[in-house]
Amino acid sequence: MVSVKVEHVTKYFGKTKILDDISFEVKSGELFFLVGPSGCGKTTLLRTIAGFYFQNKGSIYFDSKKIDNLKPNKRNTAMVFQNYALWPHMNIEKNVQYGLDIKKLKNDEKRKKVNEVLETVKMLDLKNRRPQELSGGQQQRVALARALVVDPDVLLLDEPLSNLDAKLRLEMRQEIKRIHLETGITSIYVTHDQKEALSLASRIAIMNCGKIEQIGTPREIYENPVNKFVAGFIGETNFIEGIICETNESIVIIETSVGKIISKCKTQKKTGEKIICSLRFEAIEICNKKNVNTENQFEAKIEHISYLGESEQYDLKLSGQVFVKATAYTVKEKINMQGSMIVIKFNPENVILLGE
């Protein structure tokens, strides 16, 4: 297995800067995710690693080997394209075998490998079909097989599940997880779907406007986002602005238009400075009346309730024209009504403090 190192890669399209001094390292055997909104440069980065684009500055290494000057056909990566790019004039077997033809393997060896990989993706029965005769999920499996069969150094996946329906996507997610565990190939996976990333990734890089905002494990990214963008992009969160009025070793007290909020989060900022509190929807608890001697409790008016099946989402109005959203598991008896007053409370540990 190889590791991938990207160093200070910058890429322009015309005069527009698409990738801005990107650096990161993918360890061997990792399933590394590039996540970001559309237009953030994640696909460009993936295609640069594949060699379809050439960076204007910076270098890319596979292990310690610099691959900047290698054409895409010399990099030994295998890409799964968003639209699968299965060749319509060849059947499934031929499609999968293509990479082996180029490597000039012996015929029986080719056949063995093709059968093995088709078995892995559970497509052996359909190997004589043409791509047009397969469903989206099946095409996806074939595309994966075609990439895997050549034993690539790096597997590159470009939004591989985005053309599938919701149910199939869940199923294929598990498949990819399983295949990655079985093969252990270093993989870089591009998606804008945060759930895909959180559930599959060894590590995630969050990208925005051509830059990497944060790299970390799914848990690190979700629980300790480094800035407002990451917090807002991964998971759903409320932002409440305020000014630090007191800090000591264990707690930070923030003055906001709702009132004083207490956080157990660490911050570099000092008393008197502006700060943003990030509060996940699910971190907010909805109660009927205030408890005595508990911090972070506020009265709120229910503006709207959206029923989501397993949960309900509350749009709440707090004092000082602050609006927040909260999710709570649906309970059988419907107690809270639109327009009624309730109390919200949240744990100081769940108040994440962010700079701009």
Add this chain to the structure above:
Amino acid sequence: MLFSWENNCVFGNFMKMRLVLYAILGFFAIFLFYPIIFIFLKAFFYNGRISFSFFQYMFTNSVLRECITNSFFLAVVVTFFTAFLSLPLAFITTKFDFKAKAFFSGLLLLPMIMPPFVGAIGMRQMLARFGSINLLLMKIGLINQPLDFLAGGGFWAVVFMEVLHLYPLMFLNLSASMANIDPSLEEQAQNLGANGWKMLKTITFPLLMPGLFAGASIVFIWSFTDLGTPLIFEYTRLVPVQIFNMVTDIGENPMGYALVVVVVLLTLIFFLFSKFLVGSKNYEMLSKGQVAASSAKKLKGINGFLCYVFLVSMIFISLLPHLSVFLTSISDNWFMSILPKTLTAKYYGMVFSHPLTVLSIKNSIFLSTVATILDVILGLLIAYILARSTLKEKSILDVVTMLPLAIPGLILAFGYVACFSSGPLDVRNNPFPLLVIAYTIRRVPYVVRSVYAGFQQTSVAFEEASLNLGASVSYTFLKITSPLIAANIIAGAILSFSFAMLEVSDSLILAMKEQFYPITKAIYVLVGRISDGSYMASALGVLGMLLLAFSLFFANKILGKKMGQIFRI
């Protein structure tokens, strides 16, 4: 070693590609621009000084002035009539559904299978003072005296032939535009309360404008510069005929240059005009709808009947020239009777035994084959560069390769005679090299378009997937790209070959000696022979017609709806 980002591109080496691009541009510079520039210089410089005397002379000389007016008037009338006929045809065939629609739509394209000057040979028989039509009309008692259809030197006969030959081009352009209109745009108009006419006027027609202009400019330029038809009808007061006659004393009489300059300028104006109009109004449909079966209305009752009457009579009239050529070719001395009295196949036999025709067939096949091979090579290279490279210069290449669509064969041939007349390419010695080049240049846009369409339909990801798996650029081209666009290459080659076989004006001008005559020149020369020339010419014409018919049929089968786009400017 310093690595240059600029020089790298996924689909091949940047420098190599740039070299190919400049080589192609060089080819066009020598064989497309140089002749035209040469003509301009000759027309404006006389004895080393700038002079407009030829132009002055052109507009003071009554004959030349008349020729220019006639040609212009002819082109306007022909364009008007083709549009007038094609609009309802395109409308009926795209908006309505009726039995045997595909069959009728196919028949509408049939006039294209014959150069109009071949049809003219047959029609001359039919329209003559004692030709079939006059005799028929007299027999059923409509007239007592034969009418003189060819009065005024045959102006209207030329119009008739050209309209019949050119309306399919207009029809293809219009129906391509019409099929491209997203039906929901019209449905929205109806939904907002617009009735049929209102919708037609405010939505459908404006969206059709690009197609109409594209078609109109081709038809205009075509009819303005058509040489064969007026030659057969002996209608000499037209610019192309004058230019043709001036080729023989090209050295002494500079008037030819001035006339060509007029044609080039006019063509250029039309080309830019239509580019501008089409370009600025090229509405990208947000969602391409299927107009075909789903939304097309069934035609029933009296409307359906009227539609059939219109289609059938249109097809009948447009096939009249073909019919007449065919009848002429199998008749034994057809004179003073509605239909030929005795039939014979001997002229077909003569076509394959007479040295002039046999040689011309051989010549044409040889010339067209070479030109087609060159076209396919050039077309593939150009289309590849246009579709897959990121070279900045490719926009120049795009414009340059499409120019031959606008530059008439007449002009090109005249330019070749003028500027290569003393040198190794002199057409008086051996016209083959220049004939091949003329054929190649004139038809290369069709191949480029056809292949380019293939590249566009084929997702780049197919090629990337192959490169990604370790295949080289050339292996990818061989194994992935070529099979995927094979149909388009074949269609382009078929079109290029068959049009080269029946190329008229450059063949008439460039082939000066009998041993070098291609088919079309042989037909023209045969018509001039008194005894059985017309019959043999017709037989040869029928054979050419069959060839073109099969070619177009197969090209249409392969390209489907894309066919209309091939014939656009």
